[in-house]
Every structure is written in structure tokens, then in C-alpha cells.
Amino acid sequence: MKSHSEDITESPLGLKNTPENATPIELEVKGTIPSWLCGVMYRAGFQGAGTFNIPLQDGSTFHIKHPFDGLAMLHRFEINGVQNSVSYCSRHTSNGVKRRIMEKDPTLLTFGPDPCKTIFGRMQSVFHHISRMKKNADDMEEDPEFDMVNVTITPNFPIGKTLEEKTGVLPGEAVVVKRDANTLQLVDSKTLEPLKMFTYGHVDKSIKGQLCASHHQYDEETDEFVNFMVTLGPFPSFQSFTIGPYLPKMSIGTQEVMAVLHEPVWRHLGAWKTMEPLKPSYIHSFSMTKRYIIIPNFPYYYSFGGLSALYYSNAYQTFHWEENRHTLFHVIDRNSGRHIATYEAEPCFAFHTANAWDEDIPTFDGKTETVIYFDMSVYENTDIVDASFEFGKGVDFFDAEKVKPAPFVIKKKAFGKANNKIAPSQVRRYRLSNVPVVNESNRVNTGLFGISTDFNSRKVASYEVLGYDLELPRFNQKYALKPYRYLWGVCQSKHAPSYASGAVVNGIIKLDLNNPKAQSSTALYWDEPGCSCAEPIFVPSDHGKAEDDGVVISVVNASLPEGDSCFLLILNAATLEELARTTMGQWHTMTIHGSFVDQAGRGIAVN
Template identity: 60%
Template sequence: MITLAEDNPTPGQPAPSPVGFDNVPATETPMDLKVQGQIPSWVQGVMYRSGSGKYNILLDNGDTFHVGHPFDALAMLHRFAINGNQVKYSSRHTSNGVEKRILEEDPTLLTFGPDPCKTIFGRLQSVYHHISNFNKNAQLQELDPEFDMVNVTITPNFPIGTALEKETGVERGQGLVVKRDANTLQLVDAETLEPLKMFTYAHVDKKIQGLLCASHHQYDEESNKYVNFMVRLGPFPSFQPFMIGPYLPETSSDEAISISSSPPPPPKTQLCEPIWRNLGAWQTMEPLKPSYIHSFSMTENYIIIPNFPYYYSFGGLSAIYYSCAYQTFYWDATRHTLFHVVDRRTGRHVATYEADPCFSFHTSNAWDQLETLPGGKTERVIYMDHCMYTNTDIIDASFELGKKQQSDNDSNSTPIKTSKVDLDKVAPARYVHIKKNTEGKSDHAIEPSQVRRYRLGQVPDGQLQQQPQQQQQQQQQWYQSYQRFSREYNQRRVASYTVLAHDVELPRFNSRYNLKPYRYLWGVCESKYAPSYASGAVRNGLIKVDLDKPWQGKNTDEHATAKIWDEPGCSCAEPIFIARPGDSGGDMEEDDGVILSIVNRGHQCFLLVLDASTMVELARTWVGDFNANTIHGSFMDQYGKGVAVN
């Protein structure tokens, strides 16, 4: 969308967004924030937040280019250095190369939201430019650390590999990396947030190939491995998990991460068997189709990749036709959700489970255990928690994230109308309407998420790696034949689930319980002071649920077990749980810690600190007169180790 120069009410500055998004100013020089209340003295470290910064870009001719979807706003990072009641804040825009491409009208830019003004001829041109400029863009990405936009999750201690360590000068264990759902990552300076390198997983290890991956990785502290997966599109799509270890250099708990002396061996990559078809296809007749996957589950022994019926049309090739993700995906309610299970010990795809059609952005925790059956036999069972929806209406709500809000305390302000674009202020005048799933529903209302605990029973429990090499090779040959022809191996497997809570999104839990049974979950929920997500600017409260006390009603019911922080006019970002230091195996409670979140209210934002057990406010510190539009974040302790990473 473009606002013409003659229609700009703020000459010399970008015109206001016709759909309600404001630019966020950067604060590159750290500044001290004034704290109201008391942050516990043991909260020491750095909180990083990733998100969106620029929505409105002034072009050379005076016109203003407007971003229509918040996921497409230029990336921005925020840094909070916390030492008890002392907080220093800084921020930086990290997609200046993308802004340059917008100014140059680069036709190869891919976005999440649709461009409603692009004609069929314009889409055909996009296909041509994507194909003809593929190698050129790859070279430019090597040279420009801000060439593409990466703004979803932020990961301290990322294992960037020997080659990137040498090229960038970043020592092992000190890489701060921003990730997204594609195989494009951005290394940034942990102090200044300056982008250092745009790279792919192939830079870490050439064996890791593919176009897509999950924004949210998994980490196993015991094995010290970073885990993710790659997706290959095309006529023969596949999923391929991989593990990189060691993730962190060996250090004591009170020692700063460093490799200044006796550097450890470089990380090594283990590729798992590609998942190229559904085990159980003889019964379900559902071939593997790539779908949108934002996160996945892992236990001590297994990797579980969800395969929701929210598919890439034409194997993903339609993305270069539409130049956006929203129009590339389609929902097929006639097909199952599939959970593909890979044995971490053997690297093999051992089972696929089917469930009702559903969709999820975010997983929570998962674990596997042996359970005794009647008669004394045992079975291996996987339990995994998802914030699950019955369809993809939540995607429509994403259009409203970060939109300008009217402060409940500002009676003189004019309400912001964001439901329609002012066609007289946008060029070209013929604005093509993009139909959304929630249209036709009362107030665009969507059903909130369910915290579902899935049970995958009778999981194959292979132990090939414990056998001698020669016997292992014989077993693998037998295994491959067994995989192709055994009806038991290809049997139809069904995932059952129990609903533990309602209206929880962006879930976080105590990372000391990772891959183990746990009790408490924190997240965001709809604010009771605002309408449904998809009907206007999104407003969130913060919620804590007790998974040992499932509740089938609303979180605000009189006897509900949930605890909520929710104030009028506030919208909270993903909560980060920081556990109180100490021995988790002693008397320390699972919810003994604090919650950190960024809260927008009106045209301001503040850092909020809550007691994680009671959800009572401990402190807040005002950041500035703007909305910090962040979704995900991570916390790194004073020794440089990520202790709450997403």
C-alpha cells in the first residue's frame, strides 16, 4: 500500500498507516530505566526481545510505503540488561537491507501478508524475477547481514560452527542468533545488537539442506544438543530432523562462557532419517504434504514433528507466484493432523500418529515414559502439550497484532478505525479485497486455544545404537525391509488427547522441567477488557494455569484455577519465566520465580515483573512513548548462558 506525497499529513516524515501501525524508534545508546517497585536482587542477566519496528517507509519521491501485516514490518531487537532494580535498555532496527530493497522496488521480496494491489500480470512477473535473481540474491545475502528480514525468535549461545566463528570473530557459545520459519538466520552482536551475518544452516554444516525449518528449536541439556528439522519442498517433499552438539561449551554453573583457553572440539551434526512418506499410509492413504510448522516437540528419546492440514499449495511453489505466505497456505478440514515420530537414538522415523484436523503455533513441554499394562507388559508412551486450535482462524488475528490502540485513560483521543483501508488515501485506487476465514462470523470472533495433552501410545522403542556395529548394520537392513512391508510397522496409530486449560498462547514453563512431567504453564490470554483477537487491535492479559487441576470452563469463572494479570488498555507480550537460583531437586517449588513481559498501554510501553507463583506485580519500568511490538524473547543469565530460551 502506498500513500501519495500530496496526501501525506506529515511532510518529510512517513505518512500514518492507513491500517493502524506506528513506527517504533530505536535506542542504540543504552539508557537507564526508572523502576517502580522492586525487582528481586537475584534477577540478573539480559532479556532479548525480537519483533517488528518499521511499518511505514518514506520513499525517495515523498510517497509512503505501508506494511499491511505486522509479520512483514522491518525487524527490530530490544535488549534489557537487568541487575536487580537496575535496568538498562537499548534497541536497534535490523532490516535496513530490506528497507533498501523496498526503496528499490525489489520484486523478489517475500512477505507473510498479501499484497492486495498486485495484479495477475504482476504475479507472473514475480515468478520470473524470483527464478532469474535466485543466485544474485544468494550472493547479496552473503554480503549484507540485513538483506532479509528475520524477526521471530532470538537464541543465545547458538552453535554457529567453526567457519562462521572464524569469519565473524564470535567465540563459541557467544553467538546471538535471530531465527524464523525459513532457512535464513541472522547473527547479531550480543551487546550492540548490530547485525553481523545473514546465514543458513548450511553455513553451520553443509549437510543441512532445505528451505524451511521451525522458528522454535529444542534443546536437551543432558546431551547438550540443539535440535531442529529441515523441510524440502517440491514433488517429493520431506522432513529431516538434525541435531548439533555440543550446543554449549563445558562450563561450571558460575563461570562465564568463554573459549579463550583450550577451546572445545567444534560442534558436530547428526542428520536423522528423512520423513518422506507417512508410516500408516496403507491405511490412511494420506501422502506426505508439507504444512506450516512453527514449533515441534521433543522428549528424551523422540522428536515429534506435527503435520497440520494447513498446507503449502502446489508444494510451496505458489509462494513465488503470490509472493506471500498467507495466500500460499490452505486449510483442508477433510484431512488428519499427523504427528511424525523420530527416534533420537537411531535417527529413524518409527511411527506416525493421526488426530483430528487442528492447528497450533506453539508447543509446550513433552516427555516419554514406560507404562505398565494389565498383565505386566509395558509400553512406551509420549505425552506432549500444544496450544491447539480447531481451525486456522487465529491466522486472521495476526493481522491485528501491534495495531494502534486508544488508551482507556485518554478520553480525548479519537478511536482508531482499522477495519477498512481508506481507498482515497492509498494507491493504486483499485484495492483488491482479500477474503479472510473469519469474515461472516459475529465480530470476527475466533475460538480461543485449548491446552491439549496428547498421548501417543505403543511407541516403537528401538535400541539399535546399543548393539555391535556389524550386528547394527544387519539390523538396519532388516529394519528397512520391515519398514516397507510390515503391517505392524505401518499400522494406523491414533493420538488421543485431554484438554487441560483454555485460552493460553505463547506458552512458557520452568525450563528445569524440560523433557519431564511438569505442572505450571504461563502464557497470554484474551483481555476481558477487549473484544476477540480478530475484531480489532489485539489486547492480551498474562495467565498462569495449573495443569494438575484441569479446568473446562472459562478462566474468569469463580472457581477457575487460573491466575491472571490483566489491566484495562494493556496488551502483554509473551511471558518469560525466570526461576529463582537454587537446587531444583530440593525444596524449591516449580513456580518459584518471576515473569518478565513487555506491556503496551495506549501509546506507551513498560517492562512488567510479576511474582510467577501469585501473578502479583512486583515492579514495572517505563520504556518509552511507543509500543514495543515483540512476540518472542529469551533470557541469558549473568554468566552468558541462556536459561529461558524460545
Template identity: 65%
Template sequence: MITLAEHNPNCEKNEPAPSPVGFKNVPSITTPIELTVQGYIPAWVNGVMYRSGSGRYNLLMDNGDTFHIGHPFDGLAMLHRFEIQGESQTVKYNSRHTSHGVERRIRQRDPTLLTFGPDPCKTIFGRMQTVYHHISKFDTNAALQEDDPEFDMVNVTITPNFPLGESLEKETGIKRGEALVVKRDANTLQVVDPESLKPIKMFTYGHVSKKLQGQLCASHHQYDEETDEYVNFMVKLGPFPTFQTFTLGPYLPSPPGEKEQMPAPEPTLHQPIWRHLGAWKTMEALKPSYIHSFSMTKNYIIIPNFPYYYSFGGLSAIYYSCAYQTFYWDETRHTLFHVIDRHTGQHVATYEADPCFAFHTANAWDEDVELPGGRRERVIYMDYCMYENTDIVDASFELGKTPTGKLDLDQVQPARYVFDKNTHHKKEHQIAPSQFRRYRLGQVPITESSAKKWTPSWKNMFDFSKWTKYNKRRVASYTVIGYDLEMPRFNSRFNLKPYRYCWGVCESRHAPSYASGSVVNGLIKLDLNNPYMGPNTDQDATAKIWDEPGCSCAEPVFIPNPEGTAEDDGVIVSIVNTTLDNGNESCFILILDAATMEELARATIGSFNAVTLHASFVDNYGRGVSVN
């Protein structure tokens, strides 16, 4: 949602008017400052935490009006950097706004700017004009994006050691394994300087390899440390959308003293045959849905297909100029899990589940289970922060708003009308917290070796035995092993393996629920081996929670103790926004003992609230330790 406020009383101060919906701009600190540490940071915590998020919501226009951004996902991108040295008990902080090109486009009233939230002021005629401008300015925008590293807004996940490929490495001068890249749910990425956070280059996966073409991908990639593979998927929109998984790597920098790595090979493309296979069973094309993350095991890639679809194959996004109005929830259709063999690229099975939706996945693994009679079954287990519908997407409008919601509307010109969210018609609506579900995909077919890989061709197009073999629908079962955990993080040493502990954010017990007008979070640790089905705050609950009045926590980062042996031997690092008793705001970095969830240290960043979405941590050698 984007609105324009007129008659700004703050224009004489050269400041934008306050947001009519409660969002505040965050100042950048481009020169690193040392924060005052209260408490003790374990001596082994040494490295840099990067956080991505939003920083500007209210822009002063040339004529004195204020341009207001109404959805937190559309807040102009901002990056934060924390250099933590437990050995010296120091924390240095710097930040940067990284969407100045988007600011220019807003001031120029660029009609091709795509957002997540809707613009309530755009008329039907204006939308028709938008379609025309998108078509007529496509080549122009592509050229501008090539030269302007801040032309588009990328602010979701931040990935160190990204595999840029030979061409981009040569253009940017960045050595292999040293690229710091910001990503989103579209095929637009941004390379930034790992120290100053200054944007260097905006690019697409097509820059890495011309074989990678499409509009959508997951903000959260998957990574296999043993094979050093970066895995993601691509969706090409249109009347008949196509899906394609791909692998990039190796790309991690060599530790000191080790031999330099060989040049990265060309991407391994997993052909999009699985989409067509799924269509033959039901005689209907699979619809592209909103996918923020996906699952992977040592042998499989699992792409979810929630019944939260892009209308008209995603083409309606051009008409609305936003994602939110493009999406629609169809509770009559199943959620599908498409399983692709990592070694052959073949689609091996599709599993049906009840209609549901998730932003985030946790861990996943596969194993062979012995059955009675000596038979064996290949099983995939995968964990999701799952919801029974998409009400949580409506709740996302409240992320980062002031908890009180009290504003002096005499100082602002509210939007001409408020967009009707999908949950407004529900009486006494309460958003149910997430269910931490463990899905079981049984009887996974074991495919032929890659040397005998079957691929579609005109010759075997009508060999229905092949299509039937790979298209048989199976049923995904699940068990709820916890409640109210979002932004899941776990010990990366257990990635693609069975694990016990998961950390994340939960609803604060000191604030109303997400449906009330603000999203206020505490931090939670779940013991997945000892689930408790009652409230996490019960005396008998196995969950451990850090939750203080007036505080709202961002996604936690788990940093393992290098010398530790226990799965939860490490620390949790988060950013906490708080509103003090006098109404002033404050933001601080928080470090907890991951096992006990007790506070170890904190350091105040500034008198503001910074909304951050995701984070990664790299050690002193620049290698990712906890990446999202």
C-alpha cells in the same frame, strides 16, 4: 499485505503517512539508557533479556509516497535488549532496527521480496513477473545475502549460545557458544552483536553444515540440557517434498573455571525416511504444512503435520510472493504426528488426530507405563496451544494495531482494495480461544539400537514387512486441561519432564475478542494438575491472571530462582503496551511474582508501543536460562 499511499501530506515533514490499518513505527534507542524502576526487583534476577519483533511499518519513499506494511509479521525487524540487575535495582535498555537491507529492497521495488501477508495491489501479470524475477535473480540474491547481514528479514525467535559451526566461527570471530542468532520459519538466520544488536552475518543452516539443505524449518528449536543438543528439522520443498531432522551441539559456553569444551562435532542427520514410510500406507505423498514449533522428549522428536498446507508443494509462494495466500486449510484431512527416534534417526510411528492447528507447543516427555499383567507401554505426552481451525492466523492481522482502531483517514490514502481474509465470509464470527491440549501417543514402538539402525536402500526397498512395521497408523488421544493460553513458557528445569505450571498470554477481559480488530493480551498462569474447564475469570478457576485496563502484554519469560525448589519459584518478565486515557501510548517492562502473578516492579521504556514476538534470557555468564 503491502500498500503504497500517494499524495502523502506528511512528506513536507519528512515523515511517512500514518498507516491506514493502525500500525505505528517504533523508534530505536541504540545508546543504552537506564530506566526508572518502580517497585523491587528480586536481587537474584541478574542477566539480559532479548526480545525480537517488528519496528517499522510505514516507510517514506524517495518520491514522498509512503510504503505501508499491512501484516505485523512483515513489520521490519527490531530487537530489544534489557540488562536487568536485581542486585543494583537497575534496568538498562537499548534497541535496534535490523532490516535496513530490506528497506533498500523496498525502495528499489525488489520483486523477489517474500512476505507473510499478501499484497492486494499485485496483478496477475505482476505475479507472473515475480516468478521470472525469482528464477533469474536467485544467484544474485544469494550473493547479496552473503555480503549484507540485513538483506532479508528475520524477526521471530532469538537464540543465545547458537551452534554456528567452525566455518562461521572463523568468519565472524565469534567464540563457540557466544553467538546470538535470530531465527524464523525459513532457512534464513541472522547473527547479531549481543550488546549493540548490530547484525553481523546472515546465513543458512547450510553454512553450519553443507548437509543441511532445505527452505523451511521451525522458528522454535528444541534443546536438551543434559546432552547439550540443539534439535530442529528441515523441509525441502518441491513436487516431492522431503523432511529431515538434525542435531547440533554441544554449544553452551563453559562456566568460569571449567575446562574448555571440545570442538563441536558434525551435525547428526536424521534421514528423511519417515516421510516416505508415511506415504506407503495411504498411497499419497505427505504435504508440507505450516509448522512453527514441534515437540521433543528424551527419546523422540515429534513433528506435527497440520492440514494447513503449502499449495503446490510450497512453489506457489514464488507466484504470490507471500505465505498467507500459499496456505490452505483442508478440514477433511487428519493432523498427523510423526515420531522419530532421537537415538537412531528412524521414523517409528505416525499418529492421526482430528484436524487442528497450533502455532506453539509447550512441554513434552515420554515414560514407560506399567500395564496389567506386567506388560509395559511406552507413552509420549505433549502439550499444545491448539485451535480447531486456522482462524487464529486471520487474527494475526490484528496484532499490534491500536486498540481503538480510530484513524483520521483524511491524512492517509487507504489501500486500493482490502484483501479478503478467509474469515470475512463468516457471520458474527468469533475466534475461539486456544485449547491447552495434552496429547497421548500410546504404544510407541521401541526401535533397535543405533548400532543396528535400519536405513532404506534399494535392497530393502520392497521388503514390505519393514515398511509396514514403521508405517502403521496409530491414534493420538488428548485431554483439554486448560483454555486461552498462548505463547506458552514454563520452568526450563522441567524441560522434557512432567511439569505442573505454564505461563502465557490470554485474551484481555478489558477488551473485545481477537476477532474485533485488535489483539489485546493479559498474562496467565495455569495449574495443569488442577484444570478448571470454566472461564479463567471465574471465582473457582485455578488460573491466575494479570490484566489491567488499556494494557496489552507480550509473551512472558519465566526466570527461575537459582536457590528455589518450588516449580513456580521465579519471576515472569513481559513487555506491556498501554494506551493512556489521553490517547498517548506507553511501553513498559513488567516483572511479576511467578507464583502469585502479583506485580513486583515495572519500568517505562518510552512513549510508543513495541510489538515483540518472542524472547530469551541469559544469565551474567551468557548462558541461556529461558530460551525460546
């Protein structure tokens, strides 16, 4: 144990605290930012990564043990290409969680396990979760930092009139942080101050459930935000929903931009269940086309229908991998909300989807066949989840001579597997053929309680591999729901140990999906020694015509002989040549996801 001090910054596991910069500061820019690049980039972390080491009242220190459980932190970069300037601020947004840790709140749910908790302690955990459910719900209403919300950050979120009146946030100006559960956090768009913690039910009471995807989908043509909710239990139900209009309608005058705002309308697409004992699985993102929603069901399941999370008080021990069960892709018709088909594929796992679209393809008999294509960064199994224990610890942490024995020994589920081998991701393009088309003359039958009677009539999904080792995929949002060519993401750094060793240290990669067999010669990389990159956000040039005409922006942690540093990196998206960088501080922060809004405040690259 270390002495009681706010200066504690690093744990025996190599996880470091990151200081906040609540007051905006001007950063020194090295290089030249394109003059057209003007707007704000928001960054959040899948694990927040603001605070890992918390001094307690008894003089000891509480060390957070898994990177995904670092207390949430948001970052805001105001980029002005005309002035070649960057203004930066950041804020810790989970002070309520910090207080609960200091008070030893037994109802805190984490991702990583607590190896010290006994069986008796786990049984007590169930009692505490149930008995304090009402109190925690009341506390969440009053404390905007009561729970951890730290995955994706969404500008222009339509929170509805009730929350707008309660918080004073104008329509179209809400910045909301989301996660894989039905808990969201509204923050100030300029200061990042947490304003309100809420659920989808606060916006519309008909939206119910415990789980949802951190990554929503958006259709610019119909101006709709789309997501789904999962209600856990022996027979889980899925409830798709849409919000529209999503973004303020802009009419541009000669001197100013006027926003014609509309009250968001929530449209419930209907709940659906399945006849067979379908197990609820971990779903971080999903796919959507003009006509369909595709929800993956990987064989990485919540045990006991998710109730085991109350017993273990963490997600990692709740999940289990069943290598002998198929991956399922459930297809929902966007117009009717009906579950129309389920496709099965070999077992796999994915955190993130890329783009998707549907086509009507002529057949040999003069008819047409409806086909869905969707791309994902796919793993053969869930060993990458085990590797997440080492995420963001820096290249130097994996120097065996520097690593000291940690007091927290967590048995990972990959232990015992041959060589603890973790294969890199594959960029797979799945093809769903003969997709049913719902119309008045051809309705999908539903039985009692809306259960699809066609569910057991399974179809088979096929796929081709378009590339390797690309995670956190981003593409030109102008091509959403359409055929496209380029993907940007992170890849294993050639200057660090491989994922198989447990290290997760990333470079940046660009793939040409039109030339998958020539990846070795067509893929482009940005990868410097000692550096680990976060998700590269693609921002299109306002005058560009080519799909890759724009920039990609990342936040990079550097572990160099002269010390740690963290910097904003701006690359030419077409060539991955560096255009500019600016150092934020002599520390590390593990942001993953982010969004970019233009000068009018409209999201043009949102995840």
C-alpha cells in the same frame, strides 16, 4: 499518500513505527526487582514491528500491510536486581529489506498479500524469483540485513569454527535470530548490530532444505540443540539434525567463571520421506522427549508444494486449510533418526508447543508400554491467522468512531464464515500410545530411498483439554522433557474486544495443569485496561525449590488517555503480582518471543 518524510509513523491500518535506541539508556524502575535477577533479556518480534511506513523517493509512502511484515527490530534489557536497575537498547535489523522496498525489489517475500498485484504481476514475480535466485544468494552473503529474520532469538548458538573465524564471535557467545525458513541472522550480543546472514548449510553442508522450525528444542542432559529441515516438492523430505555440545561447559572458580569450549558437532539424524502424497504444512514449532522427536503436520498446507509462494510473493495466499484432513504427528527416534510412526488426530492448528516427555508404563500383562505426552496451544481451525491482521494495533484502534476507511482492503479467508467466530486456544495434552522402540532386535523397516514402509500403519492420537485461552506458552526450563505443573502465557484481555472481532489484545495468564477442571478458580491473571502483553518469559529463582518460584517478564504496550507507552513488566511468577516496571518510551513495539541469559551469559530461558 503522505509526503516524503522520515517522521511518518502511522499508516491508515493503525501500524506505527518504533524508534530505535542504539545507545544504551538507563530506565527509571518503579518497584523492586528481586536481587537475584541479574542477566540480559533479548526480545524479538514474530513480525519485528520496527518499521511499517517507509518514505519513497517519489514522495509517496510505502505502507506495510500486515503486522508480521514489520521490519525487524531487536531489544536488549540488561537487568541488575542488586542495583535495581535496567539498561535498555534496541536496533532495527532489516535495513537491507528497507532498501529493497525503496528500490521496489520484486523478489521480496512477505507474509501478508498485496491486493494491488495483478495476475500478470504474479506471473512476473515467478520469473523474477527464479532469475534472481543466484544474485540474491550472493547479496545475502555480503549484506547481514538483506532478508527479514525476526521470530526467535537464541543466545549461545553454536555457529561453528568457520563462521566464528569470519565474524570474530567467540564460541558460546553467538546470538542468532531464527525464523521458519533456512535463513538465520547473527547479531552482536551487546549492540545488536547484524554481523552475518547465513543458513544451516554454512555450519554443515549436509543440512539442506527450505523450511525449519523457528523454535528449536534443547536437551540439557545431552547438551544438544535439535531441529529439522523440510525440502519442498511433490514428496517432501524431512531431515532431523542435532548439535552438541550446545552450550559452553562451565567450571566455576573462586574468582571467575572459566568456559571450557568445545567445537560443536553436527549429527545428521537422517532424511525420511513418506509413501503417501503428504502435503507440506506450516510448522512453527515441534515437540521432543528424551527419546523422540514429534513433528506436527497440520492440514494448513503450502499449495503446490510451496511453489505458489513464488507466484503470490507471500505466505498468506500460499497457505490453505483443509478441514476434512487429519492432523498428523510424525514420530522420529532420536538415537537412530528413523521415522518410526505416524499418529493421526482430528484437524487442528497450532503455532506453539509447550513441554513433552515419554514414559514406560506397566501394562496388565506384566510388560511395559511406551507413551509420549506433549502439550500444545491448539486452535480448532486457522481463523486465528486471519485475526493476526489486527495484531498489535492497540485497543483504541478498535473504536469504530476512530477508524477511518483504509486504502488497502484485504479480503481475509475468514470472511463469509458464520459470525467470523474465532474460538480461543485450548491447552491440549496429546497422548501417543504404544510408541515403537527401536533397538537392534526390533528395527523399523525402510524401503527404497529411506522411505518408511510402516508409514501407512497409522496409529491414533488422543488428547485431553487442560485449559483454555493460553498462547505463547512458557514453563520452567528446568522441567523440560519431564512432567511439569505450570504454564504461563498470554490470553484475551477482558478489557478489549474478543479475538472474534478481529482484535488481538492480550493479558497474562498462569495455569495449574494439575487442576484442569478447576481453571476458573485456579488460573491467575495480570490484565490492566489499555494494556497488551507480549510473551511472558519465566526466569527461575536461583535459590527456589518450587516449580513456580521465579519471575515472569513481559513487554507491554499501553494505550491510555495520557498517550501511548511501552514498558517492561516483572511479575512474581507464583502469584502474578507486579514487582516492578520501567517505561521504555512513549510508543508501541510488538515483540513476541524472547530469551534470558544469566550473568555468565548462559541461556536459562530460551525460546
